[in-house]
Amino acid sequence: MPDRRTFLRTLLSSTAALAAPGLWAGCRQETTDQAEAAPPLRRTTPTGPTRTVRLRVEPIEVEVAPGRIYRTWGYNGAFPGPELRVREGEQLQVIVENFLPEGTTIHWHGVPVPNAMDGVPGLTQDPIAPGETFTYTFVAAPSGSYLYHSHVGLQLDRGLLGALIIEETTPHVSYDREYTLVLDDFLPGAPQPLATSAPGRPGRGMMGRGMMGGMRGMMGIQMPSYAGSLINGRLPEAAPVFEVRQGERIRLRLLNPSGASTFRFAIDGHPLLVTHADGRPVEPVRVDNLLIGMGERYDVMLEATNPGRWAIVAIPVEGTHAPARAILHYRESRARGLPSGLPETLQGRTLTYADLRCLEMLPARRPDRTFHLVLSGGMPMAPRWTINGQAYPEADPLEITKGERVRFRMINHSMMLHPMHLHGHFFRVGDALKDTVLVLPHMGRISFDFIADNPGRWFFHCHNLYHLENGMAREVRYRS
Ligand SMILES: [Cu+2]
Incomplete structure (x- = not known):
């Protein structure tokens, strides 16, 4: 039996390895037959034991640098929250107890969970009220590096986030040691919605650093402090x-x-x-x-x-x-x-x-339905971030039908990056499978395809929290 490093070299040097049945299938020349033979990415039946985790959502104090205390919110007293680590196929049961003064939810970012477990307030559940408990249960699959975070308002920028690692049964790469690096921006106070300022006058919450703040505001770049x-x-x-x-x-x-x-x-x-x-x-x-x-x-x-x-x-x-x-x-x-x-x-x-060349597949076929989506916002005096001119929640759902292959074609008319995230599904962008894709500013274009295989009411939105909060989101709704 070759060790994993040898296996990786073999994989890299041999296209035969890519075509080996039951091992990997290249994602560029697949047929429907091959797609049916591949293990499904989304699973509803566990193949391992149930893992139970309790998460207390509560006000905490953390030291971000020596002597620098950060009063914020966190999970189990920690910021970032504790790394949740499970094996692929296990049933994950997370009991969430809310000790905050307001409602909260948890979203399992990237994991194609059943709709009712997705943690989007107003779409899949009511917020967990102060003093209340809610239990999320789903099969931890497929393997991968994921996030969990609050999906209520601006709570994510108040420290309610953490890593969720679903370990592979058989990694395609070998290693001796691993580390998780959670990259974040540091907002010392409670997050505030961003107001777009008039030209030359940096507004509250903008990068109010004199001329530069004003200049950037005018140029359509809005950031918290x-x-x-x-x-x-x-x-x-x-x-x-x-x-x-x-x-x-x-x-x-x-x-x-x-x-x-x-x-x-x-x-x-x-x-x-x-x-x-x-x-x-x-x-x-x-x-x-x-x-x-x-x-x-x-x-x-x-x-x-x-x-x-x-x-x-x-x-x-x-x-x-x-x-x-x-x-x-x-x-x-x-x-x-x-x-x-x-x-x-x-x-x-x-x-x-x-x-990026994925080692998994999405069946190759023409889309059954295509949405053309224009991403706009950041204009002085117009605080909304929109998709086709509409700001969520005053926005039409994108309606799809189970079994369809759906294409989203996006163009970015604004001056900021938009990391667009689809809940409940992986999508194919080029030859990669992803769930979040950056759309570059200044007329950047990108399109992705996904299979409508997970019925429910799903969120599709910009993962810049301030763009989301100002409307850059849609519901993707399955026709019943
Ligand atoms: Cu955005």
């Missing part, structure tokens, strides 16, 4: 240290549950071998850095072959808040302190969606 960026809840002054040994292969799970920040991520001295996008396995692709939007996840493999103490950075690409920093430290290294400067790998090759 973030005081920095975090990795695993820590500012650079308390940068987390990820220890490795020379020769090890490290799996990093990069998650971006932030309120309004797309990050450019890089590690000095080390390229990144991208192995999963939004939890779905891809043919490993080597890059120097990557962009990760709100709601997106990437798993990357790192070969620890360059001893030292290296900077890990996540730089916000919109807004003026400072980057997040962490440290990659080789046990053999005597270096101390926070590596200064920016990684040279920021200058190298950036991952694009065209680089």
Whole structure:
């Protein structure tokens, strides 16, 4: 039996391995027969034991840097919330107790759960009232790196977020050690809705930093007043240290549950071998850095072959808040302190969606239904963010029928990034399966297809919390 590293090499070097029955099927030339033979991504019957987790949602205090206390909300006293880790196929039962002064829900971002477990207030459930308890139950499948977070108002930007890891039974890549990196923007106070200001007059909640704030407001960029960026809840002054040994292969799970920040991520001295996008396995692709939007996840493999103490950075690409920093430290290294400067790998090759080749399938066929969706907003005096001119909840549902292949074609008429997220389904963008996709500003276009195989009332929205809160969302509704 070859070890997993040998298996990976075989996979990379041999197209025969890709075509082996029951192993992997390339996602570009599939037939309907092959699609039926592949294991379903969505599962309703558990193949493992039930795991029960209790989450207390409560006001907490956390130390984001030495002596810097952050009063916020969290799960089980922690920010980010505790990492939930289960095996693929297990039944996950999460008992949520609400100790907040207002209602809350939990959304299992990326997991195609049954509709009633999706945690969207007004669509799939009423908020869990203060003092009340609600139990979410679903099969933990398919494997992948996911998020859980509140879907009520701006609560996500108040610390109600965490990582949900569903471990593979048989990973397609081998590694010696793994770490989870939760990238976030740091808002010291309670989040406030953003008001769009008149030209030249920075408004409340805007990046009110003199001329720059006003300029950016005029240019259609609206951001909350973030005081920095975090990795695993820590500012650079308390940068987390990820220890490795020379020769090890490290799996990093990069998650971006932030309120309004797309990050450019890089590690000095080390390229990144991208192995999963939004939890779905891809043919490993080597890059120097990557962009990760709100709601997106990437798993990357790192070969620890360059001893030292290296900077890990996540730089916000919109807004003026400072980057997040962490440290990659080789046990053999005597270096101390926070590596200064920016990684040279920021200058190298950036991952694009065209680089991603999924190892799973969506049947190849023409769409049965296509929606053309124009994303707009950020204009002075017009605070709404819209899809085809409508702002949720005053917006028509996008109606689909079970069994259809549905195509969403999006164009971004605004000056900000929109990470568009579909609940309850994976979609195919290029040759990748994802659940969140960045639509670039200034007339950026992208389209994705999905199979309508999970009936219910599903949310489709921008994962920039402030765009969502100002209307950039639709219900995707199955006709009964
Ligand atoms: Cu947006």
